[in-house]
Amino acid sequence: MHDSGKSAWLAYPLLLVGAVVFLFPLVWMVARSFMGLDDLYKVPPIVFPTKWEASAYDDIWTIRPFLSYIRNTVIVVACSVVGATVSSALCAYGFARLKFPLRGLIFGVVLATMMLPSAVTMIPVYVLFSKLHWTNTLMPLIVPTFFGGGAFNIFLLRQFFAGLPNDLDEAAKIDGANLWDIFWRIAMPLCKPALTVVAIGSFMNTWNDFMGPLLYLSKEKSFTLALGLYALSPGEAGGATINSITTAQLMAACSLAVIPVVLVFFFAQKKLISGTAVSTGIKG
Amino acid sequence: MKSRKAVREAIAGYLFTSPVTLGILLFTAWPVAQSLYYSFTKFNIIKKPQWVGGDNYAKLTGDAEFWHSLKITAIFTGVSVPASLLVGFLMALLLNRSLRGIGLFRTIFYLPVVVPVVASGMLWKQLYSPTYGFANRLLEAVGLPPYTWFSQPESVLPSIIIMGLWQAGGSMIIWLAGFQGIPVHLYEAAIVDGASRMRRFWSITIPMITPVIFFNLIMGFIGSFQVFGQVMATTAGGPLNASNFLMVMIYKEAFRTLNMGYASALAWVLFVIVLLLTAFIFRTSRSWVHYEGGAK
Numbered sequence: 312m313h314d315s316g317k318s319a320w321l322a323y324p325l326l327l328v329g330a331v332v333f334l335f336p337l338v339w340m341v342a343r344s345f346m347g348l349d350d351l352y353k354v355p356p357i358v359f360p361t362k363w364e365a366s367a368y369d370d371i372w373t374i375r376p377f378l379s380y381i382r383n384t385v386i387v388v389a390c391s392v393v394g395a396t397v398s399s400a401l402c403a404y405g406f407a408r409l410k411f412p413l414r415g416l417i418f419g420v421v422l423a424t425m426m427l428p429s430a431v432t433m434i435p436v437y438v439l440f441s442k443l444h445w446t447n448t449l450m451p452l453i454v455p456t457f458f459g460g461g462a463f464n465i466f467l468l469r470q471f472f473a474g475l476p477n478d479l480d481e482a483a484k485i486d487g488a489n490l491w492d493i494f495w496r497i498a499m500p501l502c503k504p505a506l507t508v509v510a511i512g513s514f515m516n517t518w519n520d521f522m523g524p525l526l527y528l529s530k531e532k533s534f535t536l537a538l539g540l541y542a543l544s545p546g547e548a549g550g551a552t553i554n555s556i557t558t559a560q561l562m563a564a565c566s567l568a569v570i571p572v573v574l575v576f577f578f579a580q581k582k583l584i585s586g587t588a589v590s591t592g593i594k595g
Numbered sequence: 596m597k598s599r600k601a602v603r604e605a606i607a608g609y610l611f612t613s614p615v616t617l618g619i620l621l622f623t624a625w626p627v628a629q630s631l632y633y634s635f636t637k638f639n640i641i642k643k644p645q646w647v648g649g650d651n652y653a654k655l656t657g658d659a660e661f662w663h664s665l666k667i668t669a670i671f672t673g674v675s676v677p678a679s680l681l682v683g684f685l686m687a688l689l690l691n692r693s694l695r696g697i698g699l700f701r702t703i704f705y706l707p708v709v710v711p712v713v714a715s716g717m718l719w720k721q722l723y724s725p726t727y728g729f730a731n732r733l734l735e736a737v738g739l740p741p742y743t744w745f746s747q748p749e750s751v752l753p754s755i756i757i758m759g760l761w762q763a764g765g766s767m768i769i770w771l772a773g774f775q776g777i778p779v780h781l782y783e784a785a786i787v788d789g790a791s792r793m794r795r796f797w798s799i800t801i802p803m804i805t806p807v808i809f810f811n812l813i814m815g816f817i818g819s820f821q822v823f824g825q826v827m828a829t830t831a832g833g834p835l836n837a838s839n840f841l842m843v844m845i846y847k848e849a850f851r852t853l854n855m856g857y858a859s860a861l862a863w864v865l866f867v868i869v870l871l872l873t874a875f876i877f878r879t880s881r882s883w884v885h886y887e888g889g890a891k
Binding site: 322323325326329330332333334335336337339340343351352353354355356398399401402404405406409410411412414417420421424426427428429430431432433434435436437438439441455457458459460462465490494515518519521522525526536537538540541544558561562565568569572573576577580581 | 601610611700712719764845849850
């Protein structure tokens with residue numbers, strides 16, 4: 312749908328206002344991380360520091376073991392991205408391309424799990440992991456991602472696999488390829504765009520995950536970045552009593568947690584948006 | 596008798612889908628059953644669960660804290676779901692055009708959604724700070740008196756809802772996808788027939804987008820009944836339990852006071868409410884959701 316020139320020019324001022332509203336909090340977060348104490352507590356508040364100071368970015372590493380938080384987060388994210396992408400692709404391929412009894416019913420159950428509140432499974436799953444002595448390790452955050460990688464991802468990939476022409480496997484079978492070859496060497500490469508969407512989605516979900524770490528991790532050496540940030544929050548239960556942290560340091564830590572997801576999102580946004588378009592287009 | 600080929604394909608099918616079937620058995624089906632059992636017990640994880648019959652559910656009906664929590668969760672859901680649908684819709688309307696730079700605007704409008712909840716929570720605590728924040732400056736600029744935001748029980752709900760609207764990009768993106776899924780030929784035909792811009796909007800866009808409204812409503816209700824992260828990262832249920840939403844209450848019962856039996860009962864009540872709400876929306880959907888090309 313193309314717009315007439317007039318409405319287009321009316322849209323720009325609104326778009327600009329919107330952009331300021333949505334960006335402002337993030338800009339202020341970064342700006343505040345560069346403020347000295349005088350600037351932080353100015354009344355009325357200021358947007359940009361009068362003097363830019365980067366000392367918060369030097370200090371936070373010694374205030375809390377941020378390096379260890381980041382290392383833990385990277386481990387969880389890397390494993391989860393592999394786990395979610397590979398296992399959801401396997402399942403999606405099965406549902407899309409292979410015929411077996413009860414297929415429709417099982418797929419229906421998979422979709423229904425999306426509607427189950429996590430409150431219901433939270434306690435028994437916690438009990439399970441604590442019996443395995445997995446609390447305060449990264450295992451509870453990693454292992455479940457290898458079991459299907461989430462109903463939404465299976466749903467999304469299934470649509471892609473189902474869209475591949477049937478002649479492809481026929482031709483491959485004639486050439487002597489077995490099922491695994493067809494899946495791994497033919498179907499997977501063809502679904503790269505969708506797989507990228509799943510991988511990026513699980514990167515962002517895992518990087519941002521707060522509830523999982525909050526449930527399973529109580530020792531600081533196993534903290535992820537999200538939980539480490541939470542523990543920094545003044546007066547938060549679960550956090551040590553940290554009164555010495557300044558707002559600039561807090562905002563610097565937040566900026567560090569935000570920048571990787573924002574960067575990934577910027578590079579991937581085209582793919583993500585078209586991925587959503589595909590998945591919602593199906594329902595109509 | 597099935598051919599050997601079909602049998603082999605079926606075996607392969609089960610193997611390919613085995614991660615998710617195992618996953619559902621381990622992390623969904625069994626826990627759901629366990630949780631139902633726990634809800635009839637006294638359980639603190641250290642000792643074995645002790646059967647108490649319906650005591651937890653009986654306690655729940657007389658628990659003022661639970662009713663308060665249910666009430667604020669319902670209010671939060673009732674306000675924030677329609678509000679963020681509406682804001683997302685307006686954003687999508689604005690962004691659904693082919694203008695120079697529109698891709699960048701879409702990215703910016705969506706950006707808040709990818710911000711980790713703990714970081715956005717801390718950020719909003721700063722924005723809402725009565726003296727050092729910008730929220731009250733904004734009110735002052737338009738001539739309104741300062742507001743108490745997170746610091747008073749009566750202002751905490753609106754504050755959390757407004758904070759949530761910052762992330763309305765999540766629903767915007769689904770609206771956008773919906774708009775773009777509407778076949779162009781429908782509009783072209785309407786233009787040929789002389790339909791006005793408004794008429795095209797009400798007679799084509801709205802009916803064609805009802806499946807998207809439906810999807811957004813269902814996911815929105817399910818999500819906001821379980822509001823948790825943004826509350827823990829800001830008010831942690833306070834002040835004076837004013838933002839002690841159901842999920843926050845369940846978490847505290849289970850993991851702070853170790854009343855896991857009672858927490859399970861609360862979780863089941865939450866589950867039943869979500870189930871009923873979803874069923875209700877599904878039922879009504881037949882009369883207002885329009886599926887192009889017949890039934891879903």
